[in-house]
Amino acid sequence: MRRRLLLLGSLLAASAVSSWAAENVPALVQQLAGGSDEARLKLIEVGLPSAPALVQLMGAQPGRPAAEAERTIGWIVDRAAERPGTRAKAEWLLLNLLIDPRQSAPVRHMAAGLLGRVGRDAVAPALAGLLGRRDLRDEALWSLQQIPGPVALKALTGAYETSPSPDFRAAIVQAVVTRDDRPAALFVRAAADRAPVVRLTALYALAKTADPGTAPFLARRIETSTGEERSAALMAYVMVGRALVARGDTRAAEPIFAAALKWSEDDPPTARAALNSLAGRPEVVCASAIAPFLRSPDPAVQVAAVNALAPMPCRCATMALVSGLRAAPRSRAVAIVTALADRGDPAALPAVLAAARVSDPDIRLAALRALGRIGDLSARSAVAAALTDASTPAAVRRAAFDALIALGAAQLRQGHADVARNLYETALGAARNDEDKARAVRGLGQLHSPLLLPTLEPLLQQASAVRDAAAEACLASADTLAASGNPKGAIEAYLRVLDAVRTGPLATELLTRLGALGSGVDLGSRQGFITCWWVIGPFPSPNKSAYDRALFPEQEINLGKEYDFEGRKLKWRFVHTTDPSGIVDYLPLFTPNETTACYAYAEVTAPEAKEIRLRSGSDDGIVIWLNGERIFGTNADRSLEVDKDNTEARLKAGKNTVLIKVLNGGGSWNACLRLTDGNDQPIRFEQRCE
Numbered sequence: 001m002r003r004r005l006l007l008l009g010s011l012l013a014a015s016a017v018s019s020w021a022a023e024n025v026p027a028l029v030q031q032l033a034g035g036s037d038e039a040r041l042k043l044i045e046v047g048l049p050s051a052p053a054l055v056q057l058m059g060a061q062p063g064r065p066a067a068e069a070e071r072t073i074g075w076i077v078d079r080a081a082e083r084p085g086t087r088a089k090a091e092w093l094l095l096n097l098l099i100d101p102r103q104s105a106p107v108r109h110m111a112a113g114l115l116g117r118v119g120r121d122a123v124a125p126a127l128a129g130l131l132g133r134r135d136l137r138d139e140a141l142w143s144l145q146q147i148p149g150p151v152a153l154k155a156l157t158g159a160y161e162t163s164p165s166p167d168f169r170a171a172i173v174q175a176v177v178t179r180d181d182r183p184a185a186l187f188v189r190a191a192a193d194r195a196p197v198v199r200l201t202a203l204y205a206l207a208k209t210a211d212p213g214t215a216p217f218l219a220r221r222i223e224t225s226t227g228e229e230r231s232a233a234l235m236a237y238v239m240v241g242r243a244l245v246a247r248g249d250t251r252a253a254e255p256i257f258a259a260a261l262k263w264s265e266d267d268p269p270t271a272r273a274a275l276n277s278l279a280g281r282p283e284v285v286c287a288s289a290i291a292p293f294l295r296s297p298d299p300a301v302q303v304a305a306v307n308a309l310a311p312m313p314c315r316c317a318t319m320a321l322v323s324g325l326r327a328a329p330r331s332r333a334v335a336i337v338t339a340l341a342d343r344g345d346p347a348a349l350p351a352v353l354a355a356a357r358v359s360d361p362d363i364r365l366a367a368l369r370a371l372g373r374i375g376d377l378s379a380r381s382a383v384a385a386a387l388t389d390a391s392t393p394a395a396v397r398r399a400a401f402d403a404l405i406a407l408g409a410a411q412l413r414q415g416h417a418d419v420a421r422n423l424y425e426t427a428l429g430a431a432r433n434d435e436d437k438a439r440a441v442r443g444l445g446q447l448h449s450p451l452l453l454p455t456l457e458p459l460l461q462q463a464s465a466v467r468d469a470a471a472e473a474c475l476a477s478a479d480t481l482a483a484s485g486n487p488k489g490a491i492e493a494y495l496r497v498l499d500a501v502r503t504g505p506l507a508t509e510l511l512t513r514l515g516a517l518g519s520g521v522d523l524g525s526r527q528g529f530i531t532c533w534w535v536i537g538p539f540p541s542p543n544k545s546a547y548d549r550a551l552f553p554e555q556e557i558n559l560g561k562e563y564d565f566e567g568r569k570l571k572w573r574f575v576h577t578t579d580p581s582g583i584v585d586y587l588p589l590f591t592p593n594e595t596t597a598c599y600a601y602a603e604v605t606a607p608e609a610k611e612i613r614l615r616s617g618s619d620d621g622i623v624i625w626l627n628g629e630r631i632f633g634t635n636a637d638r639s640l641e642v643d644k645d646n647t648e649a650r651l652k653a654g655k656n657t658v659l660i661k662v663l664n665g666g667g668s669w670n671a672c673l674r675l676t677d678g679n680d681q682p683i684r685f686e687q688r689c690e
Contacts, residue, residue, distance in 0.1 A: 029053045032072060033065035040068070044075050048089055051076060055097065059104045070110050081118045090118045095126060105135065112136050116143030121151035128155035137168065145175035153179065157186055166195030173198065177205040184211040191221065196229070203232035210236075210243035215256060222263055234263055234270045241284075242277045250284050257285045261293070268298040275304035282312035287320045294324030294332070302332045310339035318345040325351050334362050341370030349376050356382040365399045372403035375410025377419065383407065387430045401427065401436055408443050417447055425455070434462070438469040445473030448480045453493055460500035471497050471506055479513075487517045494519075499526055499682075507580065522578075528674045528682025529582025530602045530658060532689040534559050534572040537598030538590040541663055546597035547621055547635040553599040553659065554625075572601070574690045581642050582672040583617075586662060594666045602658045603688035604675070606651040612683060615643040618671040621663040627656055635663065640670050651675070651685075 025046060031039035032054075043050045050072075057069040080090035097103050097111035112130060115123050124147060130140035141159075144152045153176070160172045173190050176182050187209060190202030203221070206214055218240065221233040238260045244253035257274060264270040271293060278284055293305035306324075309317045318340070325336045337355050340348040352374065355367035368386060371379035386392050386400035408423035421444065428440035441459060444452055456477065459470035478493035491514060498510045511523060524531040536553060539546055552563060559572045577584045584600065587593050614631065616622060619640040623633040624647070632647040662671045675683045 025050045025053050029057050029069070032068050033057060033061055035064070035068065040072050040075075043072055044079060047076055048080060048086060048093060051093055055103070055107055058107055058110075062106075066106065070106070073110065074114060077114045077117055087118050091115065091120065091123060094118070095123050098130075099126060108136060109139055112139035113142060116146035119143060119147045121147070121149045123147070124149070124151040124155050127152075128159065131155070131159040131163070131168075138171075141171060141175055145178060148180070150181075153181055153183070157183070160186065160190070166193070166197050169193065169195065170198045170201040173201045173205050177208050182209060184209050184214050188214060188217050191217070191233075200229055200232055203229060203236055207232065207236035207239045210239040212240055212244055212249075212252065215240050219259065231267055231270060234260065234267055235273060238264075238270060238274045238277060241274070245277065245281055245284060250281070253284055258289050261285065261289050265292065265296075268296065268301050271296065271298070271301045272304045275301065275308045278308040279304070280311055282314075282317070287312055287314060287317040291320035291324065294320065294328070294336070299331060302328075303335050306332070306335045306339050310342055315345070315347055318343060318347045322348055322351040325355065330360055330363065333360075334366050337363060337366035337370055341366060341373050344370075344373040344375070346374055346376055349374055349378060353379060353382055356386070361393045361396050364396050368396065368399040368403045372399075372406030375407060375413075377407065377411065379403065379407060380423070384426070401430060404430070405439055405443060409446075412443075412446055417449070421447055421449070421452070434465045437462070438465040441466060441469040441473050445469065445476050448476045450477045450481045450484075450486075450489065450493075453477050457493075457496055460497065467500055468506075471501050475506070475510070482513070482517065491517055491519045495526070498523065523580045524577065524582035525687060526682065527580065527582070528676050530604065530673045530675070530687060531577050531579075531582050532687040533575045533577075533584060533600040533602050535575050535584070535586070535589060535598055535600045536563075536570055536572045537586075538592060538596040539565070539598065540595065541597040542595050544621065544635050544663060544665065546661070546663055547623065547633070551597075551599070551661075553601070553661075557601055557657070557659070559601070575600075576689060579672075582674060583640065583642075583670050584672065586664070586669040586671075593664060593669055595664070596669075597661055597663045600660050600662065600671070602673075604651075604656050604658065605686040605688075606653060606656060606683075609653045610651050610683070611678065612649050612651050613676045613678065613680070614647045614649045615645065615674045615676060616647070616660075616672065617642045617644040618662055619668045620665050622671055623661040624673070625657075625659040627652065628659075637665055639668065640672070642672055643674060651683075655688075 025043070028039045028043050029050070032043060043054070054069040054073050058066040077090050077094070080086040094111040094115050097107055098115065112127065115127060119127070124144060127140040127144050130136040144156050156172055156176050160169055163169050163172065169190070173187065176186060184206065187202045187205040190198050191206065193199050193202065206218065215237065218233050218237040222230055222237060225233055237256060241253045241256035241260060244250070244256065257278060260270070260274045264274055275290065275293060278290070287309055290305050290308050293301050296302050296305070306321065309321055321336050321340055325333060328336055333355070337352065340352055348370065352367050352370045355363050356371060356379075358364060364386065368383065371383060383400050383403045386396055387404065392400070404423060404427045408420045408427065411423060412420040424440050424443035427443065428437060431437040431440055441456065444456065453474060456470045456474050459466050460474065461467070462470070474493055474497045478490045478497070481493060482490035494510050494514050498507060501507050501510070507523065522531055539551055541547070552565070561571075563570045573589070575584055575589065586598055590596065590598055614624065614626065616624060616632065617640045618638070620637050621633075621635040624631055626649050631649050632645060634645065658673065660671060660673065662669065675685065677683055
């Protein structure tokens, strides 16, 4: 077929050869006999006019040439079937080949088979006349099976009534069942045929038909038949029930499935089919009709019964599963406990608790999941035992942790905040990785309790996932403080979270909350950045010459003085950056701002003398003086990287002066400076501001 489609695709592109090909059909037929694909394409393009020569080749050269001719005629007929104008011509051609007694047997066989592709009612009588002939009846049967309409159907049903051959009557039944207009009445008659092969075929046909009108007949056959015929009738009966369910008639389906389940207890394939049909349809039958199949010796039937019971909302379905669990082998126990987990019915709690204590890890895992879904506090001890037992497999322990989190959520939904807190704190203590810690912290955050701040605030210093969860939880707790009339406590809590998160959307949200409470916060300063500066410039710096050139700010700092410098008046200007990283952008402050330099001055007050690390970043070069002593310098062409430079220094108690010179060759021009301790934690200090 693939090759045929490829050939037809090539044919559509070859439109320039048609007239030549039509005049050279005999030569093309001879080339085809030699195996030429190009000749075949041209003959297909010529179409039906080339058929006589191809038929002649079939009779003249048996073997491969005849087979090539027959295949080519088939492609021509397929192409003709796609065009209304040529379909009737193809039908007429094939019919004449069929009824012409002068044609060879292979040609008539071919014509009888190809009529199914293009034929209509008009050819059905001719094909029907061949059903009594052993040499042509198989092809005639196939074509009648394909031809739509009442005439072809009547020909088939009539042949069934008159055929003496049981095998051919069975073949007719198989052919009729594939038709859209298949009559159930024929299959009912055939199911009472004297030949076993016909009866069995008809029962399978009734299963495919699934006509509700056949239900009484099938019920009688189930009660009176044995062996394979009984199984086939039972399967057909189940299919009738399925068809009723599919069209929404569950009331009519209920007695059919109830009877089918009763009859199929000793027939596993049919039992599976019936139970699978009921899965997701809890309204069709009651749980008591399904429960016996939990004890089936066939494992697949057991699982099908579990799946059918699982979605049933009634308590009796839960009890049926619980009853089945008591004597269930391992494989069925896992399926039953899993179904109970999906149901989340408290009535299953005693049985699931027992399953959570067995040694089999798969059963324990399913039971712990079920306990989490049920959400009853009685499960706490079983869950805790799985978490604390060092021999618990990792997967079971994971299920126990999930169950503990689920129990906390269930208690919180029920309004038991104190119990939920205890469960989440237990989970936090049992967590073995940051993801689990974060889950437990998020659970605590749902409590919105200020009492949790002492527990949560130390977590702000942990890894990012835990820190982020703790920050959200602290924020919720601080919101409660603010809403309850304790703004001071809320501000303190907000500030501790702010110190942990430093930047990002949450930091912006915290600043908004602090502002609403009347607390202005210099975020950069809280991270140790100097944010209040006095700046002066610009100073020319061709070829970076200002790096080594000592200009007047290096000799004198007088913030109120105006200086004369190379014909320009320069004064110190105050700048307060609100950037969280303390970055000062000098481009908008000075013109010109390429191949230039500027100075920035700050004063910080420390409560006591201490060793510090002075961390800086700049674009481009930078020189730093602390209390008049040059402590760092770089004349590199670089982009700003916060905390790029790390210089050891010492603050004195009281006021300390900081002077920096920042150079720019071109492009961006900025810098930042931060004071930290030896552990890279920001130092608290006071800044001189306007």
